[in-house]
Amino acid sequence: MKVVVTGAAGFIGSSTTDALLAAGHQVVGIDNFSTGSVRFLERAVGEPGFRLATLDLLESGDALPDLFRGADAVIHLAANADVRFGWNTPDRDLKQNIVVTHNVLEGVRVAGVPRLLFSSTGSVYGEATVIPTPEDCPFPIQTSLYGASKLAGEGLIAAYAEGCGITTTVFRFVSIMGARYTHGHVVDFMRQLNEDPTKLTILGDGKQRKSYLDVTDCVAAILDRLPRTGGHEVYNLGVEDYCTVDQSAGWICERLGLRPDVTYTGGDRGWIGDNPFIYLATAKMRAIGWEPAYTIRQAVERTVDYLSNNTWILTRQEVRT
Numbered sequence: 001m002k003v004v005v006t007g008a009a010g011f012i013g014s015s016t017t018d019a020l021l022a023a024g025h026q027v028v029g030i031d032n033f034s035t036g037s038v039r040f041l042e043r044a045v046g047e048p049g050f051r052l053a054t055l056d057l058l059e060s061g062d063a064l065p066d067l068f069r070g071a072d073a074v075i076h077l078a079a080n081a082d083v084r085f086g087w088n089t090p091d092r093d094l095k096q097n098i099v100v101t102h103n104v105l106e107g108v109r110v111a112g113v114p115r116l117l118f119s120s121t122g123s124v125y126g127e128a129t130v131i132p133t134p135e136d137c138p139f140p141i142q143t144s145l146y147g148a149s150k151l152a153g154e155g156l157i158a159a160y161a162e163g164c165g166i167t168t169t170v171f172r173f174v175s176i177m178g179a180r181y182t183h184g185h186v187v188d189f190m191r192q193l194n195e196d197p198t199k200l201t202i203l204g205d206g207k208q209r210k211s212y213l214d215v216t217d218c219v220a221a222i223l224d225r226l227p228r229t230g231g232h233e234v235y236n237l238g239v240e241d242y243c244t245v246d247q248s249a250g251w252i253c254e255r256l257g258l259r260p261d262v263t264y265t266g267g268d269r270g271w272i273g274d275n276p277f278i279y280l281a282t283a284k285m286r287a288i289g290w291e292p293a294y295t296i297r298q299a300v301e302r303t304v305d306y307l308s309n310n311t312w313i314l315t316r317q318e319v320r321t
């Protein structure tokens with residue numbers, strides 16, 4: 001297949017790109033390198049089946065039909081991927097997650113691409129009323145601009161599926177961990193411990209319950225649904241488990257051989273939009289044969305090992321605030 005990956009230089013996008021190339025697909029990767037890194041594409045650029053297009057999907061909508069023409073699928077991963085800093089720049093999620101998704105959908109429609117796969121998030125459930133949260137859970141009030149923008153993106157995708165006959169798959173991920181991880185609590189904790197191994201500050205009370213999934217398991221699910229034809233579908237992706245932020249901090253410190261003094265900023269939420277309990281039901285994806293290979297603890301430990309061997313990520317300029 002010929003597959004376009006938006007956000008190809010990002011954490012999940014570069015892992016998806018490498019997996020597609022390894023499976024014999026051709027890949028056109030699109031990125032503006034706002035949060036992605038050219039280092040994540042070092043393997044891909046050496047492959048004859050890979051082509052990189054450096055462009056901003058917000059500004060370059062007109063170029064997309066030409067880039068998309070002849071593709072069998074677009075995997076749309078480019079986004080503002082952070083829930084935490086939404087209120088610092090209140091129009092960022094609107095532009096990067098809604099307008100960009102619309103631009104991509106228009107490119108898909110005009111170029112006649114038959115399939116689109118999309119990275120949504122468990123944040124769309126807000127503070128869910130049913131846990132583990134299934135795909136058909138009623139949506140309570142949205143708690144973050146990020147979640148609201150992803151839900152709007154999902155709405156546009158469903159409308160294009162209905163109106164233009166595009167085959168669409170929406171994945172709602174829990175937090176993803178593993179190789180090339182660049183944002184989230186593990187990098188935050190390791191940055192702090194890099195500067196001072198004796199102290200660790202945890203946002204909130206540390207009792208927030210979270211679910212994590214290794215990036216290889218996430219990418220396996222995306223590739224699994226790639227060849228499908230017809231209709232609109234939605235899948236949660238996560239492990240059937242959760243841990244507290246305190247537990248995760250304990251695993252990280254143990255892996256690093258550190259015993260820092262831990263302090264808490266307090267409250268049951270680390271920031272506006274932090275969900276105190278995320279645990280997605282994944283029976284729907286499991287029923288079609290997908291099974292994560294890694295536990296939550298393994299996913300966290302693999303992230304620590306990766307960052308320990310790639311400390312440039314801990315010291316690179318933070319671009320997400």
Ligand SMILES: NC(=O)c1ccc[n+]([C@@H]2O[C@H](COP(=O)([O-])OP(=O)(O)OC[C@H]3O[C@@H](n4cnc5c(N)ncnc54)[C@H](O)[C@@H]3O)[C@@H](O)[C@H]2O)c1
Binds near residue numbers: 008013121172173
């Ligand atoms: N990482 C997670 O835990 C997680 C959880 C749920 C959903 N997701 C979703 O998965 C997708 C990938 O997330 P990630 O963690 O790999 O994030 P990331 O920031 O590493 O990757 C996003 C990529 O998109 C690129 N990009 C952003 N805006 C762009 C634009 N206007 N034009 C072109 N390129 C642009 C960035 O440079 C980056 O390479 C996102 O849609 C995110 O919302 C991620």
